[in-house]
């Protein structure tokens with residue numbers, strides 16, 4: 001090894017050091033399951049249920065927690081915090097699977113699980129809007145949302161296993177669960193049939209996988225019959241909030257309609273539990289291509305190391321980090337909001353420090369249904385003249401690119 005290479009190699013090892021220390025500390029935390037096991041036992045006791053019930057997704061759905069009674073029973077929460085949850089739940093409903101609830105290590109705002117599913121008093125702030133994506137003006141038929149020439153969304157349900165406090169579709173979640181009516185589904189299918197330029201259909205909700213196997217099979221079958229559809233994408237957070245939903249029977253159905261792409265939403269590395277990993281493995285082994293759409297959330301993942309840990313962990317599970325969404329100004333979610341400049345800073349920090357495969361596109365979902373806009377730190381930093389573009393490498397070294 002020449003002296004120059006040796007020096008550079010030492011420099012790189014030094015650059016890796018701080019993150020590596022953080023990673024080791026995290027792995028210790030991740031492998032400590034004592035609190036989670038304790039929570040699970042308490043929940044099983046509370047519901048007088050068995051391990052077998054726990055593994056059953058329908059049991060998990062039926063026993064979604066939505067009263068403070070269970071919280072009082074399991075977590076040591078103050079009277080004030082319980083009163084705040086009650087106050088918010090009279091405005092916005094909440095609901096969480098026993099599985100996801102059991103992952104809460106600390107019933108406070110420093111816990112990524114707690115933050116994402118337990119109502120916060122901050123939700124009552126009046127900041128933000130109800131429909132910043134203009135979904136009400138992009139609905140040409142049935143349950144279709146169309147903002148692009150060659151692809152469209154079909155919303156098959158409003159229900160989700162757990163209601164994310166940061167949800168951008170808060171407005172649709174309402175006060176009770178309902179699946180899209182058969183006639184609306186049929187109208188949607190007809191619209192897609194009549195528009196053969198649509199080649200990519202996203203089946204989502206809510207959470208598309210809250211439907212029964214039979215109902216889902218029927219919709220996928222209908223879509224599959226349309227010759228112009230090349231791929232079907234499914235939007236679901238069940239691998240994260242209800243991994244028990246991924247059963248061999250479901251996988252078999254999905255396999256039938258290949259090519260299927262599933263996009264899910266892991267927001268924090270601790271969400272990649274053994275159960276979640278297994279669910280994703282079953283899907284990927286069946287030839288389903290998985291992607292992740294993370295949302296930047298203040299106090300959950302708005303720091304470089306959390307994302308630098310999460311994304312390679314997803315790759316290890318054969319899930320490609322696809323998008324990072326900039327949070328929207330949805331009413332009730334102010335406490336999750338971060339600035340674009342902080343988001344750009346984090347995405348910039350990934351480049352060079354981790355595999356290119358672990359670097360998703362950072363996107364801004366524009367107002368009034370005008371589509372997603374990529375936000376790229378490299379381009380924003382670029383200076384240019386007639387001849388050249390001047391950019392910086394991940395370490396801030398200046399580079400000149402000839403335009404011609």
Ligand SMILES: *Cc1c(COP(=O)(O)O)cnc(C)c1O
Pocket residue numbers: 145146147148151152153202372
């Ligand atoms: C996000 C979105 C899509 C998919 O966009 P991609 O960039 O292809 O992932 C399609 N239709 C609508 C309405 C969307 O909001």
Ligand code: SF4
Pocket residue numbers: 159160162163164166167168169170205206207236237
């Ligand atoms: S799973 Fe998706 S649609 Fe459902 S509450 Fe969470 S973010 Fe909203």
